Every structure is written in C-alpha cells, then in structure tokens.
Amino acid sequence: MIAMINQLEIARRSRTEPKMDTLDFDMGIFRKTQELTKRYHLNVSGKEEFWDVDNTYADSVFQAGVDLLTELGVFCVTTNRVVKFTEDEVKRAAREMPSTIVVGEGSDRRIFQKRGIEDRHNRPCFIAAGHSAWSDRVPLPMHLAVRANVTDERVCAMQSFMYAETDGYEITGPTHWAYGARRAFERVRTGCTLAGRPGLCVIQYPTITRAFGVIAAMDPVNGMRPTDGTLFSIQPDLHVETDYIAASYVFEEYGLAYKENQGGGSNFIADIYGGMIMSVASRLAAWMCYRDNMQGGGSASAPRGARRDWGGRSRYTPQLATAQTKDGAYPLWLTFAAFKALHRNTGLITKANIWGCHEMAVEQMSVEYLLMQALSAMRETLWGNHFHFAGSINPPSVIRWAADVSDAVLGSELRLKDFKELSEKIYREKLQGWADRDPRWANTPDQRMKAYSDPANLLDVQLKVYDFYKQKYSQEYLANENTARRYLNDLGLDLHI
Numbered sequence: 001m002i003a004m005i006n007q008l009e010i011a012r013r014s015r016t017e018p019k020m021d022t023l024d025f026d027m028g029i030f031r032k033t034q035e036l037t038k039r040y041h042l043n044v045s046g047k048e049e050f051w052d053v054d055n056t057y058a059d060s061v062f063q064a065g066v067d068l069l070t071e072l073g074v075f076c077v078t079t080n081r082v083v084k085f086t087e088d089e090v091k092r093a094a095r096e097m098p099s100t101i102v103v104g105e106g107s108d109r110r111i112f113q114k115r116g117i118e119d120r121h122n123r124p125c126f127i128a129a130g131h132s133a134w135s136d137r138v139p140l141p142m143h144l145a146v147r148a149n150v151t152d153e154r155v156c157a158m159q160s161f162m163y164a165e166t167d168g169y170e171i172t173g174p175t176h177w178a179y180g181a182r183r184a185f186e187r188v189r190t191g192c193t194l195a196g197r198p199g200l201c202v203i204q205y206p207t208i209t210r211a212f213g214v215i216a217a218m219d220p221v222n223g224m225r226p227t228d229g230t231l232f233s234i235q236p237d238l239h240v241e242t243d244y245i246a247a248s249y250v251f252e253e254y255g256l257a258y259k260e261n262q263g264g265g266s267n268f269i270a271d272i273y274g275g276m277i278m279s280v281a282s283r284l285a286a287w288m289c290y291r292d293n294m295q296g297g298g299s300a301s302a303p304r305g306a307r308r309d310w311g312g313r314s315r316y317t318p319q320l321a322t323a324q325t326k327d328g329a330y331p332l333w334l335t336f337a338a339f340k341a342l343h344r345n346t347g348l349i350t351k352a353n354i355w356g357c358h359e360m361a362v363e364q365m366s367v368e369y370l371l372m373q374a375l376s377a378m379r380e381t382l383w384g385n386h387f388h389f390a391g392s393i394n395p396p397s398v399i400r401w402a403a404d405v406s407d408a409v410l411g412s413e414l415r416l417k418d419f420k421e422l423s424e425k426i427y428r429e430k431l432q433g434w435a436d437r438d439p440r441w442a443n444t445p446d447q448r449m450k451a452y453s454d455p456a457n458l459l460d461v462q463l464k465v466y467d468f469y470k471q472k473y474s475q476e477y478l479a480n481e482n483t484a485r486r487y488l489n490d491l492g493l494d495l496h497i
Helices: 007-016 022-039 055-071 087-095 142-150 174-194 211-215 242-254 272-290 331-345 367-383 396-411 416-431 447-453 460-465 475-490
Strands: 074-076 081-083 100-103 110-113 126-129 133-135 155-159 162-166 201-204 229-231 258-261 294-296 349-353 386-389
Touching: 007 081, 007 242, 007 272, 022 055, 022 074, 022 272, 055 087, 055 272, 055 331, 087 272, 110 155, 126 142, 126 396, 133 447, 142 155, 142 174, 142 396, 155 174, 162 174, 174 201, 174 211, 201 258, 211 242, 242 272, 258 272, 272 294, 272 331, 331 349, 367 396, 367 416, 367 475, 386 396, 396 475
Parallel strands: 126 155, 126 386, 133 162, 155 201, 201 229, 229 258, 258 294, 294 349, 349 386
Antiparallel strands: 074 081, 100 110
C-alpha cells in the first residue's frame, strides 16, 4: 500500500515549485471558493434544525475542500512558492488521519479517540491550556497554577505557556528562545508532579515558529518526551512555514504522540460558504504539512472584518439554531455541515474551545457566566468534540463544572434536539440582555495580553473565584454554582447537588 505524501517531499516542493505573489494566491482563494460553491451547489440557506444536514451535502463540502487543495494548493510564506497536491494525495492523507492518539505515561496514560456526533459512550477528554505568555511578575508561580488545573483526572493533557520574561531575562533571540522554552516545559512538568501526575502529557506552546526554538525543549529526561505534544498552527489562507515543516519532521522521527492545529481560517474567502470549504481544506493541509492529529472541527464563517450579526457568534450569546444572517442563511447549520464533512470522510479527532475561559472572561463568578459555560459544555459534548480550556490559566472550577455538565448530558441521554430547546429556554429566562447589563463584556480585549502589559493583574478574575495557594473556592462562587446546578437540575439535567 502506498503511504501518504511525506514531509520531505512537501519540503522539496516548497523549494522547487513556481513562485507567486502572496496577494495573487490570496485572491485566488476568493475566486476559487466562489467557483467551488457553484460547482457543488453549496449556496443553500440550510435549516433551523442545525443537525439536519444530509450526507450528500456534507460530502459535497468535503469534496470542495479537496478540490481547493488540489487546484490551488498551499502557500509557503518562507519561500513564496505554492505547494500543489494531487487529488489522490489529498484523499489518501484524509484516509490515514488517525482516529486514536495515545499520550502520557504510566497511570497518566490517556487515549484520545474520535468521538461521534451524539456519542453516548465516549466521554470528552479535557485539555487544560496555558496557550499564553507568562511572566515571573504574575503573582502566582507557574507550577502552582498548573497544579490546580491538572489535579482532576479528566484532564488528559496540559498545554504549556511561553515566557515573555523569566529569571531576569527577556525571552528574545535564539539563545533565550531555547532557554524560555525549556524553562516553561520544566515548570509545567513540576506542576504536574505536584498534582501527583508526573506522566501527564504536556503540550508545548511555542515561543517562536522557527524550527530551532520549537525543538529546543525536546528532551526525554527533563523536557518534551515522545508521549508529550506540541502545537503547529497553520496560518490563515492556507499559509504554511518551512520551519514548522522541519520541526514537525524532527518530531515525527522522535515519535511525538500529539500535535495540534489551533489555526486556519481566511481573510479572503468569498462568503460564508467559502468558510465551510476553507475549514475542510485547512484541516487537511495541517495534517499533510504538519501532521496535526488533533484539530478544531471547522466552522462556517464570513470573511474576517465582515460584520457578524448572526445572534449566535458573539462571545457571550448562545449559538442558537434559530439565528439567521440577513440573507436568511442559518450559519450554525452550515458550521455543522463543515463538521459533518470532516467527520464522515476522515478519522480526525476534534476539540473545541469551551466558552468562558480566561482568554475573554472578565468574570468567572456569576450564575449567568456558569449557565453560559454549561451551554458550551452541552453543545460540545453532543457535537462529538473533546474540550479545550484556553487562555492563561483558569480556576479549577471551570474544568470541574464543565465535566459535571458534560456527564449530566450523557447521563440524561440528551440529544441535539434537546440542546436546541434547552439553549433557547435558558437564554430566554436567564441570559437575554445579560451582557448588555454588564458593560465589562462589551468589546472585551484579550485578557492574555496582560502578561505583557500588566502581569501583576493577569489573574484578578481567577483569584476572586479560587485561592491557588490554599486550594479553596470563594463562598460567593460556591453559592452561585449551587444556584446554577439547581436551575439546570429543574430543567431535567441530572446534575448532582
């Protein structure tokens, strides 16, 4: 049997294929996604029942993504050359996407499996994620922050941090990139050991995309073990980098268990239907070029910069199935179509960010916040995703609450239809207008940037919920969580009180 295209061949093509101007390639995305939308008759509004996507339409979305890669290719920003693939190469790669990943060591060995839509048998695995810069000026040592987030046995991996500064050094330049990468990995592993989980999979969050900086922490004794992982993000608009390809090749030889793609998307897609096509193509490209075996499940999104007034795409509004665009399309139906396209045609294991994590959270205390996060946990459980908790650090309540809600979804045998009804009821009774009443949620900046501008206050929100030193929750938080539990229990969700 012929194996899928190897990374040495991709690297060769990135040096020998014809050159192209970046803008010419990007504008080609605009024209090609328009063409493919017409070719496969994807320009349909969808349905209010977002899960009601027929197999034929999902397969057409997948084929459009394959065609985008074979007819347009990926753009190497390092060499300004376009790497082309044959349809056979793309489809062979899709077939070889692994549906199982084994990570960690000893009692911390865990298995990520591809979950099914409305899967009642396989619980989501949890990835606690730093996914942020860190500084020694943050009023909490990194290892204690990590300890709080990995104590829960449901956590199967801990994504690391990258240092903005540590030990009196600004992390800039090759030597300090290597130093910062190794120190961050060392301290995350220390936190895992303090939590009694020394074998837990640790996922590197790279300081720099250059190959040297990415592989600097590779060390089976003191750093990155073969049972650990790293992040390789494909850039928007199908852009790839030779250094990431090189680092990924080294890690393949090393036997690294886990690689994840956090990127993708496009500034140059023609419309929301192009967003579906790009979701498929970018995930296939991330697997082929970087061997990313854990990725987001894709979405239907408009070109960046376009106004997103769909009612379900903001950071604080539930993704209701009834939300429509002005032209009558149902974006949640289209997002589900992209997800189903990958689910039916590849073995891709998918994860999703859980709403309300530190990246955009201005508070993690209120009943409304807890109900919003509960809706996110319900949805991702039913869609077939694993859970990713992103953005510096969260109080351990975020993971525990999501776990309890997810288990209740499975125990109560909820379906996507039930989620739609519950989300509409909860939004109507408890959440409508909530963000408007609390002006802190309006135009919320990325909270992670405090690691650079205001590190002393990076954890203000988290420390109100949880004392990381005493490992104790605030009474206000516990009271609010109890209120949220009782409310959801009354709605038929089997949450323990």
